[in-house]
Amino acid sequence: MRPPAVRMVDVAALAGVSAGTASKALNNTGQLSQETRDRVRQAAERLGFTPDSRGRALSSGRTYTVALLTTDSTGRFSIPIMRGVEDVLSAGELATVLCDTRDDPLRELTYLRSMVARGVDGFVVTGRRTEPRRPIDVPIPVVYALAASSNPSDASVIVDDAGGAAAAITHLLGLGRQRIAHITGPPNHRSATARAEAVVSTAGDTLCLEPLYGEWSERWGRQATDVVLRQRPDAISCGSDQIARGVCDRLRELGHSVPEDIAVTGYDNWSVMALASRPPLTTVDPCLEDLGRRAATLLLKAIAGKRHRGVLELPARLITRESTLGPAW
Template sequence: MAKPGRPSTISDVAALASVSVGTASKALNGSGSLRPETRQRVMDAAARLGFRPNAAARALNEGRTYTVGMITTDSIGRFSIPILIGAEDALGAGRMSVFLCDARDDPIREEYYLRTLLGRRVDGIIVTGRRSQARPPIAADQPVPVVYAFISSADERDCSVVPDEVGGAAKAVEHLLAVGRRRIAHVTGPEHHHSAQVRAAAARARLTDDGLDFAVPALFGEWSEQWGRQAVSLLLASGTAFDAVFCGSDQIARGVADGLHAVGMRVPDDVALVGFDNWSVMALACRPPLTSVDMDLEGIGRVAANLLLAAINGEPAPGRHTHPCRLVVRESTAAPPGLAPRP
């Protein structure tokens, strides 16, 4: 038994459980082939003594630090924080910690953080950011596994986890068609932006499957509420009727909602409205609350962390892994009065 005033050791646990120190170590680390009753006896002894394994000694014995680095270019945390939460959920089961580093789109800062993390002997690195398009690999021939989350690596040999933006846009259009909308407009971000291109192309392809097209050509602009309000003026100026607007982001959709209200058009009675991101700050503040595509950023973080753990354990999974989106339906979409939704 431990002496008063002295922290308990694994030897104390082994003595109380009537097992060897080696057996106690295996039981506490979840390793080895032990009988369930033996493992439980050791766990009970550790709990009784208030024993906590020495993380530094465990790391030294196993050649690991039980830490992971995360490097992001998303300074405001809109995408990186949910991904971090998901990664911590997955890594916490293995008692691993995450160091978050904000590179701020600065290659020099990114290189500095990479050297710092490697100097701390992290077991692996997750790279993320605020754009889903491919980026150059963080560096070649790293001594630890690297997984890209939300963004992807331009090197197909790297492991990347990305949202299925094509599938998400298709779900948005399918929902609008299901509630009886046929004259669908699309308002999205900058034309050069990867996500704007992908979501617009996917939405149009889904309409084509039903023999339809956008009510007016897709409107590209900014990822902002102001652009959403301006886009309403452009839609009205086109002279073409529309009964739904699918927006490339929730910020744009909230601006569109404001623009429609300003000219006396009702959402969803006159125009159904769908956004993309399911950013609660925007989607729930919209009036009415906004139907939106959720990329499940926390899920992406969990998948990336699990793939990193597998790579750390010698089972890498290179390539591009696509994570499904889901549609969160709220009051901004409904069938027009007198028209039953399509089954």
């Protein structure tokens, strides 16, 4: 026979408090001393007490569940953000539900209705683009991550794309590079234009031609390399790691050494590309897990009634590797 389940009253008796006080201590509510909370938690751990999530939800009016709504079907951006979100939410014993809308407005509406009906405590909304998106219409707290809400009063957390791109150019200038080219993605993508504008501003007279816009692909990186080589650059800054890997491949095919002849930088710190490139890429890390952690923190505060308003911009981080520093660094 299974031993009887440990009850809240058992924890309370061992801790020397009332059942109501024990419940408050374990749910982190009420005005209790830290000593009382610690004593109750130690008693619960000693007895192997497992809280009844259904009772917890009924007593608090919450489900302790958050929905992460995304348009990023591949998970390239949403998965790192979700890891950051879960780092914060799991500490508060909240669960995260991933909802992939696949850029389908009807599917998004279905998910919104379903999650609200299930009583989720809030939403983190993200995707694969950085363009501001229309806000979702739900009666619970929402935080937007990576792509800001088009409503400036909503809580949004984004990456400082311009600052990241400028850091890569500053790095190249610090290495003494004097003729810099920039290859990036589609001109209708905010991330491409923001990074390119920062490159132009930071590189100044060392920019040897206007930024080249194209695709987020290795193929485009190879094609664009043939164009920029006519200007004899000693450095090529790229708007993504995919482009940078294509650049490195083409330079190697043409007999140019990276970084001895031409230094190359990427953007995203996508390990599949950055570490597999020959040589490994110096790149800008948008710190997506940090983005997710900050979004989740803002959401928890909003759930507690302390709503953040406006856009919070987080810094990106330059990661230096052999594509600019060489094998001896």
